[in-house]
Amino acid sequence: xxxxxxxxxxxxxxxxxxxxxxxxxxxxxxxxxxxxxxxxxxxxxxxxxxxxxxxxxxxxxxxxxxxxxxxxxxxxxxxxxxxxxxxxxxxxxxxxxxxxxxxxxxxxxxxxxxxxxxxxxxxxxxxxxxxxxxxxxxxxxxxxxxxxxxxxxxxxxxxxxxxxxxxxxxxxxxxxxxxxxxxxxxxxxxxxxxxxxxxxxxxxxxxxxxxxxxxxxxxxxxxxxxxxxxxxxxxxxxxxxxxxxxxxxxxxxxxxxxxxxxxxxxxxxxxxxxxxxxxxxxxxxxxxxxxxxxxxxxxxxxxxxxxxxxxxxxxxxxxxxxxxxxxxxxxxxxxxxxxxxxxxxxxxxxxxxxxxxxxxxxxxxxxxxxxxxxxxxxxxxxxxxxxxxxxxxxxxxxxxxxxxxxxxxxxxxxxxxxxxxxxxxxxxxxxx
Amino acid sequence: xxxxxxxxxxxxxxxxxxxxxxxxxxxxxxxxxxxxxxxxxxxxxxxxxxxxxxxxxxxxxxxxxxxxxxxxxxxxxxxxxxxxxxxxxxxxxxxxxxxxxxxxxxxxxxxxxxxxxxxxxxxxxxxxxxxxxxxxxxxxxxxxxxxxxxxxxxxxxxxxxxxxxxxxxxxxxxxxxxxxxxxxxxxxxxxxxxxxxxxxxxxxxxxxxxxxxxxxxxxxxxxxxxxxxxxxxxxxxxxxxxxxxxxxxxxxxxxxxxxxxxxxxxxxxxxxxxxxxxxxxxxxxxxxxxxxxxxxxxxxxxxxxxxxxxxxxxxxxxxxxxxxxxxxxxxxxxxxxxxxxxxxxxxxxxxxxxxxxxxxxxxxxxxxxxxxxxxxxxxxxxxxxxxxxxxxxxxxxxxxxxxxxx
Numbered sequence: 101x102x103x104x105x106x107x108x109x110x111x112x113x114x115x116x117x118x119x120x121x122x123x124x125x126x127x128x129x130x131x132x133x134x135x136x137x138x139x140x141x142x143x144x145x146x147x148x149x150x151x152x153x154x155x156x157x158x159x160x161x162x163x164x165x166x167x168x169x170x171x172x173x174x175x176x177x178x179x180x181x182x183x184x185x186x187x188x189x190x191x192x193x194x195x196x197x198x199x200x201x202x203x204x205x206x207x208x209x210x211x212x213x214x215x216x217x218x219x220x221x222x223x224x225x226x227x228x229x230x231x232x233x234x235x236x237x238x239x240x241x242x243x244x245x246x247x248x249x250x251x252x253x254x255x256x257x258x259x260x261x262x263x264x265x266x267x268x269x270x271x272x273x274x275x276x277x278x279x280x281x282x283x284x285x286x287x288x289x290x291x292x293x294x295x296x297x298x299x300x301x302x303x304x305x306x307x308x309x310x311x312x313x314x315x316x317x318x319x320x321x322x323x324x325x326x327x328x329x330x331x332x333x334x335x336x337x338x339x340x341x342x343x344x345x346x347x348x349x350x351x352x353x354x355x356x357x358x359x360x361x362x363x364x365x366x367x368x369x370x371x372x373x374x375x376x377x378x379x380x381x382x383x384x385x386x387x388x389x390x391x392x393x394x395x396x397x398x399x400x401x402x403x404x405x406x407x408x409x410x411x412x413x414x415x416x417x418x419x420x421x422x423x424x425x426x427x428x429x430x431x432x433x434x435x436x437x438x439x440x441x442x443x444x445x446x447x448x449x450x451x452x453x454x455x456x457x458x459x460x461x462x463x464x465x466x467x468x469x470x471x472x473x474x475x476x477x478x479x480x481x482x483x484x485x486x487x488x489x490x491x492x493x494x495x496x497x498x499x500x501x502x503x504x505x506x507x508x509x510x511x512x513x514x515x516x517x518x519x520x521x522x523x524x525x526x527x528x529x530x531x532x
Numbered sequence: 533x534x535x536x537x538x539x540x541x542x543x544x545x546x547x548x549x550x551x552x553x554x555x556x557x558x559x560x561x562x563x564x565x566x567x568x569x570x571x572x573x574x575x576x577x578x579x580x581x582x583x584x585x586x587x588x589x590x591x592x593x594x595x596x597x598x599x600x601x602x603x604x605x606x607x608x609x610x611x612x613x614x615x616x617x618x619x620x621x622x623x624x625x626x627x628x629x630x631x632x633x634x635x636x637x638x639x640x641x642x643x644x645x646x647x648x649x650x651x652x653x654x655x656x657x658x659x660x661x662x663x664x665x666x667x668x669x670x671x672x673x674x675x676x677x678x679x680x681x682x683x684x685x686x687x688x689x690x691x692x693x694x695x696x697x698x699x700x701x702x703x704x705x706x707x708x709x710x711x712x713x714x715x716x717x718x719x720x721x722x723x724x725x726x727x728x729x730x731x732x733x734x735x736x737x738x739x740x741x742x743x744x745x746x747x748x749x750x751x752x753x754x755x756x757x758x759x760x761x762x763x764x765x766x767x768x769x770x771x772x773x774x775x776x777x778x779x780x781x782x783x784x785x786x787x788x789x790x791x792x793x794x795x796x797x798x799x800x801x802x803x804x805x806x807x808x809x810x811x812x813x814x815x816x817x818x819x820x821x822x823x824x825x826x827x828x829x830x831x832x833x834x835x836x837x838x839x840x841x842x843x844x845x846x847x848x849x850x851x852x853x854x855x856x857x858x859x860x861x862x863x864x865x866x867x868x869x870x871x872x873x874x875x876x877x878x879x880x881x882x883x884x885x886x887x888x889x890x891x892x893x894x895x896x897x898x899x900x901x902x903x904x905x906x907x908x909x910x911x912x913x914x915x916x917x918x919x920x921x922x923x924x925x926x927x928x929x930x931x932x933x934x935x936x937x938x
Binding site for chain 1: 596597598600601604732736739740743746747750755756758759760762763764765766767768769770771773774775776
């Protein structure tokens with residue numbers, strides 16, 4: 101670990117020199133490539149340091165991103181971090197593709213109904229608690245103060261829907277890192293994925309209601325078609341991608357990692373442009389491949405593991421660098437209260453509603469549901485864009501919550517997997 | 533979205549290039565352009581803002597990070613090829629021969645074309661000198677891939693093939709030195725400031741190269757080694773682009789430093805980098821092609837002069853090189869004809885110049901060199917036949933593995 105610390109410090113020293121040298125220049129060029137290189141290198145060695153300290157590598161990636169990012173040491177300009185959005189989309193697609201290959205029909209038949217029921221309970225309880233807290237916090241939240249009661253209720257519902265969301269990205273990355281396998285891990289992964297489907301539907305409904313209370317009218321047909329397109333359109337596009345992948349894998353037997361990266365890139369960017377969910381597109385593609393041809397599903401899994409290290413390191417380090425620490429100061433107390441209430445609600449609903457046949461679900465499952473990352477970021481940004489009058493302030497509050505969840509969540513997820521006894525190794529080759 | 537377009541375009545072209553439609557037996561020139569990456573250059577010209585306009589000027593601006601990555605990667609690979617031990621062993625006549633062929637082509641192109649450059653755009657003397665020098669530098673560069681393919685295919689004696697390859701490797705230095713001088717004159721308001729920027733690029737490269745050697749020293753996992761290598765290449769190219777200094781020069785300094793102090797790690801890093809060399813190069817030449825402004829008639833008028841004078845310079849320079857290297861380096865007769873292919877470094881030089889010295893003149897230089905490089909690549913096949921003779925047929929050596937950068 102000492103070697104990794106020295107290397108990390110030297111890298112940070114180099115970044116400090118570069119940022120000092122920039123001050124001497126009147127104009128600066130594009131910082132995106134610098135951000136990519138710096139976050140990739142720092143992420144890699146910070147992951148090693150974190151592992152040495154008994155933490156998930158992912159926590160190391162996130163923390164070093166926070167440290168060198170624009171809101172702390174400022175070695176990497178904000179413009180550079182923003183320019184890496186493309187990489188973030190790619191990583192989400194790759195991670196979802198791997199997750200999809202885990203969704204076998206047998207597994208869905210075995211635990212599908214139980215997972216869906218528990219997910220509904222967890223999401224429902226968490227939503228109610230956060231909704232009540234947000235309405236009660238109206239005097240403390242400046243964006244709620246000037247609103248009428250129906251508007252307050254609608255905005256609170258919208259906010260609470262986003263707050264409920266989980267992080268399949270973090271969960272799958274930690275599962276890959278620890279090579280965890282077993283019924284608990286399957287249950288956790290299925291729950292975070294189904295949870296995000298619930299959130300997507302609920303968010304569309306809440307956004308429609310909010311628009312109606314602000315005088316935009318309630319367009320039920322538009323609402324339903326939008327949700328339908330996002331869900332079913334994503335699955336159909338995912339199916340097409342799966343066929344393309346299978347044709348490639350059977351016909352061309354080389355350069356699979358490169359091909360998968362290219363296709364995931366297209367899924368991420370194209371999905372966003374077509375108002376589809378890139379996560380769902382890749383998830384559907386992975387699931388279809390795994391169920392149509394198990395051997396090819398395994399190939400995809402291994403190929404992404406080989407390409408995974410740089411992508412995961414860069415994705416999570418960039419996510420850390422993008423965390424707006426100043427948001428913590430402005431809306432810190434309200435965000436902290438919501439974080440605690442969300443955690444408490446998840447803990448309570450797992451203890452109360454988790455299947456009794458496996459005590460591990462009652463005891464440890466809640467820890468795996470705390471993380472929030474990409475999906476939550478995306479929804480918060482959507483709120484900001486769709487509702488310019490109050491959206492940016494809601495985004496700040498949500499980002500403050502994500503900051504807390506990103507720092508605590510990966511550690512808790514790993515602890516849950518370790519406590520469940522399903523962790524096989526701590527050093528999965530080439531993963532997060 | 534722009535990046536997606538570029539990737540899809542490159543992927544489509546890669547499939548096309550590997551399809552039977554480009555059978556070397558049926559379309560030798562087209563197949564040669566595809567193999568050298570020049571087909572991607574032409575594809576970029578067609579899709580760029582001045583022809584079809586699939587990519588706009590704003591799109592190209594947003595794609596500058598990829599350009600920085602490409603130039604940084606090209607620089608590091610060039611630097612890694614500068615083996616200090618080999619360079620120290622070379623006798624002085626070899627350097628004289630390389631300087632003779634590169635310098636002659638430089639003078640043959642830069643001096644006559646200085647006048648039209650000055651007259652057609654009425655720039656400052658500084659800018660015209662810089663632009664003419666860049667044209668000369670691009671002209672001085674040659675690619676050794678024909679010679680390498682020839683001796684591997686048994687059409688040329690191995691020693692002669694290696695001799696040509698060595699000359700083309702050494703002329704890269706001329707191109708880089710001229711780029712540094714042109715940037716010194718054009719990239720900043722004063723020459724002193726320009727010198728400072730060039731030194732900053734080199735210093736950045738040395739720091740990154742030393743750090744890369746240290747970071748990769750104890751790494752055993754190939755995935756980690758590849759990640760660190762790619763990360764450092766992005767860092768050196770990105771930092772240079774951020775500081776608005778030359779990514780190419782910084783990359784060369786980084787690669788050369790690693791070659792000097794890296795020991796056994798150097799080979800592993802080169803291998804890791806070799807895996808991404810081709811795709812990165814193709815993206816780079818595609819973007820360079822997109823930057824061509826086809827409606828600049830003055831540039832079109834300069835192209836015949838550039839190609840003709842360069843051809844003449846190479847033939848005369850080749851004769852001089854042969855005279856200097858006699859008894860030390862075995863070269864084929866009429867070696868100048870083996871030096872007609874221009875290679876990718878010329879494109880890197882002019883792309884870098886256009887990034888750092890914006891303006892009509894640097895764009896004109898880019899236009900001339902891009903079109904000239906394609907014409908030279910087409911001429912090179914015919915010209916090389918003057919060098920290989922049936923009597924020179926020797927034992928073939930295993931598979932071709934042509935570098936794309938130089």
